[in-house]
Amino acid sequence: MSASALDARNPFLVLIWAFGLFTLMHGHQYIGALVASLGDRVSFDSIMSGKHETPRTLLIRGSFAMIVGLPLVWLCLTLLWKRPVAWMGLGPQWGRLLLGMGLGVGAPVLVVLSLWRMNLARISFARTGWVPSQIASAVLGLLAVAVFAGVSEEIAFRGMMGLELSLTWGWPLAVVASGAVFGVVHLLGQIKTLNAVKAGAVMVSSIAISFLFISLYRFSGSLWLPIGFHIAWNCAHSLLLGLRMNGKEPLASYLKTTLDGSSWIAGGDAGMEASAPAIAVYCLIGLLFTVL
Numbered sequence: 001m002s003a004s005a006l007d008a009r010n011p012f013l014v015l016i017w018a019f020g021l022f023t024l025m026h027g028h029q030y031i032g033a034l035v036a037s038l039g040d041r042v043s044f045d046s047i048m049s050g051k052h053e054t055p056r057t058l059l060i061r062g063s064f065a066m067i068v069g070l071p072l073v074w075l076c077l078t079l080l081w082k083r084p085v086a087w088m089g090l091g092p093q094w095g096r097l098l099l100g101m102g103l104g105v106g107a108p109v110l111v112v113l114s115l116w117r118m119n120l121a122r123i124s125f126a127r128t129g130w131v132p133s134q135i136a137s138a139v140l141g142l143l144a145v146a147v148f149a150g151v152s153e154e155i156a157f158r159g160m161m162g163l164e165l166s167l168t169w170g171w172p173l174a175v176v177a178s179g180a181v182f183g184v185v186h187l188l189g190q191i192k193t194l195n196a197v198k199a200g201a202v203m204v205s206s207i208a209i210s211f212l213f214i215s216l217y218r219f220s221g222s223l224w225l226p227i228g229f230h231i232a233w234n235c236a237h238s239l240l241l242g243l244r245m246n247g248k249e250p251l252a253s254y255l256k257t258t259l260d261g262s263s264w265i266a267g268g269d270a271g272m273e274a275s276a277p278a279i280a281v282y283c284l285i286g287l288l289f290t291v292l
Contacts, residue, residue: 032064058141100228179210
């Protein structure tokens with residue numbers, strides 16, 4: 001990834017345009033929510049707000065993330081951003097993707113097991129009472145959403161925003177700026193339940209996550225390493241460990257993990273991803289890949 005390969009763009013326009021493209025990528029949400037609301041005969045707002053969520057609505061929304069969302073990502077990446085895909089680090093490097101997925105599963109499992117050994121977490125098997133078809137629908141829906149989130153967020157915030165800002169501002173400021181925008185995006189989805197403590201935790205964790213993912217990106221020269229980590233981290237949180245993500249409990253999971261102690265251990269309403277142990281892991285892995 002050569003910083004001198006292309007001319008730098010105005011950093012403020014980069015922030016605005018990358019955020020706009022990220023919003024366009026997520027246009028699938030409205031189509032999926034509309035179809036899900038018609039299918040379950042509930043209001044569109046109840047689907048968008050997450051108040052009404054069933055295995056069927058999850059599957060519908062996940063399906064639209066794949067069949068509409070991913071083509072929108074391709075459109076934004078190839079036609080609207082107008083940078084070579086290979087220059088951004090999106091050549092075929094499946095080994096990097098698998099390595100990232102391994103790290104992304106291992107990190108949250110390590111955090112939870114450490115808290116469990118310190119009697120700060122309880123782990124049990126999750127029970128839903130659903131039939132196999134309902135479980136399969138929920139799992140496939142959550143998996144599709146996790147894949148889309150990993151791909152779209154890494155392309156927008158690391159491949160577009162982070163890389164472009166590094167050409168003019170350098171990597172340290174690019175980490176902070178792209179991480180702050182990343183945090184704002186996640187806060188917008190929780191705006192009705194926000195308070196100063198929760199907002200602060202989300203912003204700090206978002207900048208730490210930005211440092212981690214950009215460290216993986218710079219180390220490998222490939223977006224597939226942070227994409228793999230991001231997808232697996234989300235899946236491990238929701239599908240494997242049953243942890244709250246983005247202020248929401250997962251509809252389906254293999255395990256149910258309950259974190260004890262103060263908000264700095266459990267992450268409060270935001271979940272473990274905004275907790276002090278998780279932030280420490282982000283920073284440690286980021287530092288490791290920075291010095292390698």
